[in-house]
Amino acid sequence: MSVDVLIPETTDAAVEAFGDGTDITVIAGGTIVMQLLNYRRITVSKAMLLNKAGLSYLRQSDSTWTVGAMTPLSDLLGMFSPLGACAANVADHEVQYQATIGGNLCAPTPPEHPSGDLQGPLIALGATVRSVGAGGERTDGVEEFLASRAGRLVLDISFETPQAGAFAALDRPHTRHFTALAVSGVKSGDTVRLAATGVGPVGVRLLSAEAAAGDPEAAGNAALADAVLRDDALASAWYRERTLPSLVARVLNEIKEAS
Amino acid sequence: MNIVLNGVTVAIKSPPLASLLTVLREELNVTSTKVGCEQGGCGACTALVNGKPQRTCLTPIAAVDGASVTTVEGLGDSDHLTAVQQSFVNHYAAQCGFCTPAMIIAATAYLEGNGSSDREEIEEALKGHTCRCTGYQKIVSAVAAAVAETTFDLTVTTPSPNTVIKSGGQT
Numbered sequence: 001m002s003v004d005v006l007i008p009e010t011t012d013a014a015v016e017a018f019g020d021g022t023d024i025t026v027i028a029g030g031t032i033v034m035q036l037l038n039y040r041r042i043t044v045s046k047a048m049l050l051n052k053a054g055l056s057y058l059r060q061s062d063s064t065w066t067v068g069a070m071t072p073l074s075d076l077l078g079m080f081s082p083l084g085a086c087a088a089n090v091a092d093h094e095v096q097y098q099a100t101i102g103g104n105l106c107a108p109t110p111p112e113h114p115s116g117d118l119q120g121p122l123i124a125l126g127a128t129v130r131s132v133g134a135g136g137e138r139t140d141g142v143e144e145f146l147a148s149r150a151g152r153l154v155l156d157i158s159f160e161t162p163q164a165g166a167f168a169a170l171d172r173p174h175t176r177h178f179t180a181l182a183v184s185g186v187k188s189g190d191t192v193r194l195a196a197t198g199v200g201p202v203g204v205r206l207l208s209a210e211a212a213a214g215d216p217e218a219a220g221n222a223a224l225a226d227a228v229l230r231d232d233a234l235a236s237a238w239y240r241e242r243t244l245p246s247l248v249a250r251v252l253n254e255i256k257e258a259s
Numbered sequence: 260m261n262i263v264l265n266g267v268t269v270a271i272k273s274p275p276l277a278s279l280l281t282v283l284r285e286e287l288n289v290t291s292t293k294v295g296c297e298q299g300g301c302g303a304c305t306a307l308v309n310g311k312p313q314r315t316c317l318t319p320i321a322a323v324d325g326a327s328v329t330t331v332e333g334l335g336d337s338d339h340l341t342a343v344q345q346s347f348v349n350h351y352a353a354q355c356g357f358c359t360p361a362m363i364i365a366a367t368a369y370l371e372g373n374g375s376s377d378r379e380e381i382e383e384a385l386k387g388h389t390c391r392c393t394g395y396q397k398i399v400s401a402v403a404a405a406v407a408e409t410t411f412d413l414t415v416t417t418p419s420p421n422t423v424i425k426s427g428g429q430t
Contacts, residue, residue, distance in 0.1 A: 005275040005321055027276075027319060031299055034278060034317040038297040047276060051322045092387025094312045094365070095299050 004046040011155065014053040020134040021151035024048055028070055028103035031095055032115070055102070055155065063161040069102025069154040073118075076101065082121040082167035082184035082251075083159075089169050089179060090117050102154040105129065105145065109201040112233040113178040119146060119203025121167065123195035124184040127159035146202040162186040166254035168247040170198075170235070180235035181243055183223075185251035187259050194219075194251065198235070199227035199244060209248050216252035220245030260324045264289065265333025275321035279313075280304045282320045283330065291331040291360035295389075302388035305361035306330045312368045331360035334367060342408040343367050343401075352401035354392035362388050366402045376406040 006024075008014040018024060025044045027033045036042040055070035067076070073096040076087040090096060090104075107116035122142045129145040131138055131152040138152075145152070169182035181198035183206075192213040194206040209223035223244055229237035260271040262279075264287065273282045280297075283289040283306070295301035297316045304315040307329035335341045340348065343366045353359040362385065369384040381402045382395075390398065 003274065003276055007321060007324075027322070030317045030319055030322060031314070034319060035298045037276060038278065038316060044276065049319065049322050091299065092302070093384065094302065094305055094314050094387050095317075097311050098299075098313055098317060 003044050006046070006048040007052055008048065008050075009052045009054075011054045014048065014050060014055070015132050015153065015155075017048055018132065018153040021153065026050065026106070026153060028100040028106075029072065029098040031091075031099040032103055032107055050102075056100075057156075064158060065161065066156050066158045067101055068156050069105075070100050071102075072097055073099045073101065073104070080162060081165040081254075082124055082186065083118070083165075085167035086117055086121045086169075086182065086184060089167070089172070089182070101157060105142070105154055105157070106149055106152075114180065114198040114232070114234070115178060116202060117179055117182060117197055120182055120195045120197040121165075121184040121186075122157060122159065123203050123205050124165070124186040124193045125159040125162060126186070126188075126193060127157050129157050130155045142203070143205055160188065163188050164255045164258035166251040166258065168250040168254070170243060170247070178234060180232075181240050181247065183244070183247040183251045185248075185255050187255050192252070192255065194223070194248060196223070196227065196244065196247075199229060199240065201228075204228075206248065213252055216249035216256075217245070219252055220248040223248045260320060262320075262323060262325070263327045265329055271320055271324075273320055276319045278316050279306070279308075279318040279320050279323055279328070280315035283315060283328075289330050289332060293357055293361065295357075300387075300389070301358075302365065303358055303361050305364050305388070307364055307368060310368075310371070312365050329364070331363050334363065341367065343370060343405045346401040346405035346408070347398075350397050350401035350404060352394065352397045354390075354394045358388055358390045362390070362398055366405065369402065370406060374402075374406060376403040378403060381406075 006017045008017050025047045027049050050070050055068040057068040058075055059066045073087040073090055104116050104118040127142050128139050131154050133152040164187040166185045170180045172179050183196045185194045194209045195203055197203050206223045206226045208225040209219040212219040212222045229240045231237050261268055273286050280292055283292050292306055292315050293303035295303035299314040299317045305312050306315050309326050335344050343363050365385055378399050381399050
């Protein structure tokens with residue numbers, strides 16, 4: 001079966017080629033889509049590669065950061081926690097050179113394991129996502145974007161430098177690219193935002209835990225109310241239920257120490 | 260499409276979404292890059308793309324059109340091994356050999372990035388590579404010894420200008 005492959009050389013050309021996103025498969029770093037193609041889990045009739053579309057950039061203006069969708073995770077390694085720490089926890093060096101922040105936000109969630117590790121820190125940072133698709137350009141919070149990401153092409157992601165941040169994850173067995181459970185936290189002023197991956201189909205904000213953030217242990221237990229736990233190939237719901245509270249408490253204690 | 264494979268420009272006929280791994284092995288007969296998990300997890304297919312180690316199983320060939328691709332065949336030959344290759348020989352750092360080409364590629368990138376001989380740092384650098392014989396200790400020792408080499412040579416062996424590599428086979 002022949003595949004129509006588009007390789008736009010400007011962002012405008014990519015936006016035009018994407019249109020409303022109908023029947024087009026976007027390939028950013030390739031670390032997700034190529035797996036699916038290798039295992040014949042998807043068929044592609046039209047694909048767009050973004051590697052020449054001018055979407056790899058990391059810009060800072062005062063405390064505001066704007067990261068192009070095609071920016072590889074390796075470019076985020078030196079950034080503040082939880083974003084830099086989370087990027088360093090993804091897979092390995094080679095994959096970090098290839099995987100992109102935009103692809104991570106759009107990662108589908110297969111039944112075998114969580115995906116989209118960066119969704120947690122980006123939710124905790126209160127990041128916004130600029131995307132195009134049906135209805136034109138839109139800027140959403142990460143949670144809103146994740147709830148309506150079908151048919152959207154991510155252009156860039158923006159967030160502020162936090163006052164303090166922390167990241168904690170379950171150890172990842174060698175040969176497993178995916179993290180079973182991770183928690184991110186950010187403090188800005190008097191506000192603490194918490195989010196997790198591995199407790200739902202996409203990254204989840206831990207609102208109940210935030211409400212109890214003054215008491216790390218209580219907040220850890222409260223986080224269970226925000227989680228939808230299930231078994232997958234990496235961990236059982238039973239295990240996640242017992243480890244989520246400790247990761248939340250660890251993040252809050254680290255934030256307290258950092259600030 | 261074309262790539263600069265181990266210093267020589269070669270034309271590619273495979274479809275644009277064929278993986279670089281498939282192109283290397285099935286179109287260009289370069290078999291040091293191994294088909295392992297095809298999910299990016301085992302590391303056995305790693306090659307240098309524009310100098311950076313990359314999973315060829317996760318790389319559509321169209322995304323590397325015009326790029327420089329270096330496999331272990333481009334690092335040295337039996338008469339002129341690089342320091343990393345010689346160190347793998349000296350330290351018996353291969354058992355079945357399946358992971359060895361990619362381990363050498365990753366170790367080469369580590370040394371090019373001024374990696375140290377610290378064993379923990381080497382383990383971190385190679386963490387994306389699985390040795391199914393679990394021969395990690397000797398691999399780490401080999402890389403540490405290569406770092407200590409004072410006459411380190413990473414030269415890519417470039418065939419003479421008259422050498423032509425045709426799509427479908429290497430001559």
